[in-house]
Amino acid sequence: xxxxxxxxxxxxxxxxxxxxxxxxxxxxxxxxxxxxxxxxxxxxxxxxxxxxxxxxxxxxxxxxxxxxxxxxxxxxxxxxxxxxxxxxxxxxxxxxxxxxxxxxxxxxxxxxxxxxxxxxxxxxxxxxxxxxxxxxxxxxxxxxxxxxxxxxxxxxxxxxxxxxxxxxxxxxxxxxxxxxxxxxxxxxxxxxxxxxxxxxxxxxxxxxxxxxxxxxxxxxxxxxxxxxxxxxxxxxxxxxxxxxxxxxxxxxxxxxxxxxxxxxxxxxxxxxxxxxxxxxxxxxxxxxxxxxxxxxxxxxxxxxxxxxxxxxxxxxxxxxxxxxxxxxxxxxxxxxxxxxxxxxxxxxxxxxxxxxxxxxxxxxxxxxxxxxxxxxxxxxxxxxxxxxxxxxxxxxxxxxxxxxxxxxxxxxxxxxxxxxxxxxxxxxxxxxxxxxxxxxxxxxxxxxxxxxxxxxxxxxxxxxxxxxxxxxxxxxxxxxxxxxxxxxxxxxxxxxxxxxxxxxxxxxxxxxxxxxxxxxxxxxxxxxxxxxxxxxxxxxxxxxxxxxxxxxxxxxxxxxxxxxxxxxxxxxxxxxxxxxxxxxxxxxxxxxxxxxxxxxxxxxxxxxxxxxxxxxxxxxxxxxxxxxxxxxxxxxxxxxxxxxxxxxxxxxxxxxx
Numbered sequence: 001x002x003x004x005x006x007x008x009x010x011x012x013x014x015x016x017x018x019x020x021x022x023x024x025x026x027x028x029x030x031x032x033x034x035x036x037x038x039x040x041x042x043x044x045x046x047x048x049x050x051x052x053x054x055x056x057x058x059x060x061x062x063x064x065x066x067x068x069x070x071x072x073x074x075x076x077x078x079x080x081x082x083x084x085x086x087x088x089x090x091x092x093x094x095x096x097x098x099x100x101x102x103x104x105x106x107x108x109x110x111x112x113x114x115x116x117x118x119x120x121x122x123x124x125x126x127x128x129x130x131x132x133x134x135x136x137x138x139x140x141x142x143x144x145x146x147x148x149x150x151x152x153x154x155x156x157x158x159x160x161x162x163x164x165x166x167x168x169x170x171x172x173x174x175x176x177x178x179x180x181x182x183x184x185x186x187x188x189x190x191x192x193x194x195x196x197x198x199x200x201x202x203x204x205x206x207x208x209x210x211x212x213x214x215x216x217x218x219x220x221x222x223x224x225x226x227x228x229x230x231x232x233x234x235x236x237x238x239x240x241x242x243x244x245x246x247x248x249x250x251x252x253x254x255x256x257x258x259x260x261x262x263x264x265x266x267x268x269x270x271x272x273x274x275x276x277x278x279x280x281x282x283x284x285x286x287x288x289x290x291x292x293x294x295x296x297x298x299x300x301x302x303x304x305x306x307x308x309x310x311x312x313x314x315x316x317x318x319x320x321x322x323x324x325x326x327x328x329x330x331x332x333x334x335x336x337x338x339x340x341x342x343x344x345x346x347x348x349x350x351x352x353x354x355x356x357x358x359x360x361x362x363x364x365x366x367x368x369x370x371x372x373x374x375x376x377x378x379x380x381x382x383x384x385x386x387x388x389x390x391x392x393x394x395x396x397x398x399x400x401x402x403x404x405x406x407x408x409x410x411x412x413x414x415x416x417x418x419x420x421x422x423x424x425x426x427x428x429x430x431x432x433x434x435x436x437x438x439x440x441x442x443x444x445x446x447x448x449x450x451x452x453x454x455x456x457x458x459x460x461x462x463x464x465x466x467x468x469x470x471x472x473x474x475x476x477x478x479x480x481x482x483x484x485x486x487x488x489x490x491x492x493x494x495x496x497x498x499x500x501x502x503x504x505x506x507x508x509x510x511x512x513x514x515x516x517x518x519x520x521x522x523x524x525x526x527x528x529x530x531x532x533x534x535x536x537x538x539x540x541x542x543x544x545x546x547x548x549x550x551x552x553x554x555x556x557x558x559x560x561x562x563x564x565x566x567x568x569x570x571x572x573x574x575x576x577x578x579x580x581x582x583x584x585x586x587x588x589x590x591x592x593x594x595x596x597x598x599x600x601x602x603x604x605x606x607x608x609x610x611x612x613x614x615x616x617x618x619x620x621x622x623x624x625x626x627x628x629x630x631x632x633x634x635x636x637x638x639x640x641x642x643x644x645x646x647x648x649x650x651x652x653x654x655x656x657x
Contacts, residue, residue: 002275002412005421015340024390030381039223039380044284057307059268062247069250084118089253093263097188099126101299105140116144126184128154131171152181163282167305170232182305189267189507195313209313218325221322222376233321238284271299322376335382336389343393352394359386439559442505443512445519446576448550448583450495457543474530484522489570499571503557516553516610523549525601541616550582552604581625605633615640
């Protein structure tokens with residue numbers, strides 16, 4: 001537990017740990033499939049907004065059986081005679097391949113013999129079958145073509161949301177490997193181009209057509225989680241759906257109205273384009289284009305797959321690729337950690353919103369750029385990891401900052417000016433460690449004050465009057481300290497300890513000098529306040545007192561003492577002891593050495609050297625202070641250069657104790 005707390009106190013470590021934990025949590029959520037729907041929606045959206053790809057597909061023609069065609073023929077399904085007549089009408093135009101996307105597992109008389117002869121005579125005519133998940137779901141091919149290469153299955157993979165995003169190339173039932181309808185058509189066409197299927201050089205199990213290898217889609221590729229990856233699947237490139245293929249109606253073919261040049265040396269697909277025949281499918285573009293929301297006909301989907309295979313084999317257009325599962329995991333974890341960094345940098349709701357929105361925008365840009373380049377990179381899981389990690393770290397850091405600010409304000413706010421308190425907070429990272437001020441060595445000017453005559457005054461006042469009398473004095477003197485940039489360290493009855501140069505360590509001589517000047521100016525201001533206080537007390541017939549001040553500059557150790565519940569920021573060291581001894585030196589023999597002034601200010605030589613004769617002072621001499629072996633050169637401060645000293649003519653008598 002202590003180790004965890006220690007890690008969380010370090011912002012970089014906290015961002016790494018929390019970001020990684022959030023990333024793993026998102027990965028676990030992703031593994032349940034909960035994010036798959038959102039990821040697929042994002043994928044579709046990315047496909048729709050990528051730049052328009054103008055595909056001049058002049059190798060494929062679609063012959064659609066429309067509602068008017070069915071009405072003219074007077075029946076559905078088409079008879080074998082109509083099927084044979086359709087093929088016969090196409091043959092003179094010399095198509096390279098004819099694909100018929102109509103089931104014919106049993107004869108539809110009349111014309112069975114003529115149609116079967118047509119199929120066995122012309123080997124470039126491909127018929128379809130339905131492979132299905134089991135024997136009961138299968139729809140066979142024409143019996144005359146059984147065990148030939150003129151059959152291709154027309155099964156399409158429909159995701160759980162009803163959209164076709166994948167294409168099947170092969171299926172295997174354990175006994176034989178079946179080719180898809182689109183692959184049969186593409187391979188037959190490519191033979192005329194001198195392109196035959198080859199194994200991939202790096203992985204012989206992968207299919208290669210021309211310069212392009214097809215890596216089969218796995219169940220967890222892209223945004224899929226546990227998808228049915230049976231057979232040999234690739235991601236369907238939907239570019240062709242934006243550019244309609246040349247198409248003609250069945251009636252126009254039967255009536256000889258189609259220009260032979262529109263069919264010559266091309267792949268001709270014959271299929272249903274009538275609404276009354278249920279052969280509609282939704283694609284990633286269906287929700288983005290109102291005209292396509294009713295779906296795309298099955299024959300058009302197969303034509304799109306054929307076009308994709310031809311472009312890959314002849315033009316090198318690879319299908320959309322996905323990264324390995326390990327790389328996707330690292331990608332998601334990376335965004336979790338980056339979100340943690342944002343949480344540390346943000347530390348406010350506005351910066352959190354700005355950085356989070358910017359990060360999500362950058363993520364979307366990266367993913368969209370990848371889609372344009374042919375890569376599907378997950379966007380939803382990293383977006384969740386980014387936002388959650390950033391939110392948690394922002395909340396944690398905000399909480400930590402509130403606690404630290406409260407702690408700092410508890411330590412300093414009542415004893416420093418608002419300006420100093422704000423500077424302390426702005427630079428709190430320099431002196432906070434593990435949530436509390438760290439001990440550090442620094443050069444500080446320490447000031448001690450004490451009232452001469454307090455004991456006698458306390459004997460003649462009631463406790464309540466004494467308390468008010470003392471608080472009035474302490475409040476005025478503490479205000480003087482704060483006005484001059486000092487920090488009240490502690491109160492000892494009527495005594496005050498103040499530090500100049502904390503808690504931000506001074507690193508230059510100019511800064512140390514300014515602290516010494518501030519302490520001396522504070523002492524002179526205290527003297528003036530003491531004069532006003534004495535007049536105030538006299539007017540109210542209250543006891544008066546005089547003030548002793550000791551100032552010394554030197555090295556100290558500054559830090560916090562106490563428990564987490566009761567912390568106290570203070571300074572320790574010989575400098576502190578010396579300042580205290582200067583204040584109490586010869587306290588029982590004020591006169592005649594210092595006259596009748598209301599305040600005696602003694603400073604050590606280390607402080608005096610920083611003043612550069614900006615103040616008037618008198619050398620007291622080398623004094624042996626209580627508890628110290630070495631003598632200290634001491635000066636009495638009499639005023640600023642612009643002040644007159646009403647006691648300047650008094651004789652200063654040095655002494656030792």
